[in-house]
Amino acid sequence: MTSAVATRSRQPTRRKQDTSHPQGPARQDAAPRAPQRSPHPDTPDTAEDFARLLTLPEGAEREAVRQGVITAWLPMADRLATRFRDRGENLEDLKQVAALGLVKAVDRYDPERADAFATFAVPTIVGELKRHFRDNTWGVHVPRRVQEVRAKVRTALRELSVSLDHRSPSVAQVAAHTGLSEDDVLLGLEALESYKSLSLDAELSDDDDGYSLKDRLGTLEPGFGLINDREAVKPQLARLPERERHILYLRFFCDMTQTRIADELGISQMHVCRLIARTCTRIREELGTAPEPADSPEPHPEQDHPEPEQERTAA
Template identity: 65%
Template sequence: MRNQVSAKRHPHDDAPDTTEAFRRLASLPPGRQHDSLREQIVEAWLPMANRLAGRFRNRGESLEDLRQVAALGLVKAVDRYDPELGNAFESYAVPTVTGEIKRHFRDHMWTLHVPRRVQDLRNRVRFAVQELSGTISGRRPTVAEIAEHARMSEEDVRAGLEALESFTALSLDAEVSGSDDGYSLGDVLGSADPALDVVIDREAVKPRLRALPERERTILYMRFFGDMTQSRIADELGISQMHVSRLISRCCHRLRDQVMRDAA
């Protein structure tokens, strides 16, 4: 391996001189010898890939997973690098590996779907906040200060700040801050109020109720709003209970049919 991948070092201690190895790789046809030399080059540059992965630690992904993603980017860089262009491999590999890591975060780490533009705004805002925090003590930088520092509009800054909170999500079982009785986020979520359907139905039937004859309106009011029995209504109006039952049934069917026609 020493003959194929020279021990000569670049400014970085983990940057081997693989210039000759890449030239040999480009001249070899597909096969075992080509694959073996390719593997040696990748192995020689792995420390560089690991160093780049380390820059993204503490962002919600394990360092081991980041190193695997960086290694994948390194393999892509080795396969796509053309030594005939005259550029150093490191100058080509670093953005390739870094781009692979960033793509991993963009595609796999966001809990909520966030458009690419908003993700970019988030990164610009995050860097601006970090830089301003070194010059402002005792408080967070304002939206206007971030906008001026990052040369962004205040609207874009607000979008970026909102995206900062969208990278991860809390479980609904998470305890509410300051709660001592196990009160969770799920306990504060609202739900559909079944009474809303009743309100809609009442508003829909009102004009049809007003159009009923007075006696039918009175019977319905006594039955459904006064909670009176049919026998008591019959006694109040001086008619038979059977007649009250028929009137209630006939009115309800008529109102239902009319309201359904109105809705259609």
């Protein structure tokens, strides 16, 4: 009995010695250490696939491995795209941009020069998203320096509004906070309003009258182009004889035909046609706008004479 107790008392001591010895049998029975997991479940282990891409020649097999790697990392690209979802862009468009960045990262990644693919892919995808916002989302083209100034001003406004109890900071305060000049701060504030353009169909009121911005825009008045011409011919018209001036008035301002003018004045229609042609030619010559001889046909009867609107334009 004494020997049995002694045997049981020696067993814990022997187990402790075995586990502490690096070559003991307990070392062989220990479970292998689990690999370190990424904090995100969308970062798969594709080290073997990247190693195969280095050895495979161009062809269908290599393209299949490449597509498999891209598909495996797409969830991470979608996650990075969601970081920018509150900036006015459609989330699906951002996911497409992130997928494009992922493709570039897969094609450029060299496992012999970089550690893990995620450390290389994340900056590439985020850079592609930022480039998309910089180059494709502005309503007007803005230089890159102005965009950087705008980003600093926007960050300063957000930080200062918290410290100032949500009061809007002054230009001088923003300049002191960012280290920019006041002119650059004003430039950044102006750029803040240039990111998105306002649609002409945007309604300006909450009523149901459909009053939009384009309803407040003026249109080009076609009569403005005739002001200079009318002012130029006024002196020439004033120097015309009374009958010729009256004929021009009836023809071009009252839209009367040559036959009606002839009946009112008691002369022939051909005579009216010749008077109009001669008077218009004289006015053109005095203004220095007389046409070439080939463009000055002889007056024709009523059926061949231009319509009143065409004559008014010629005059």
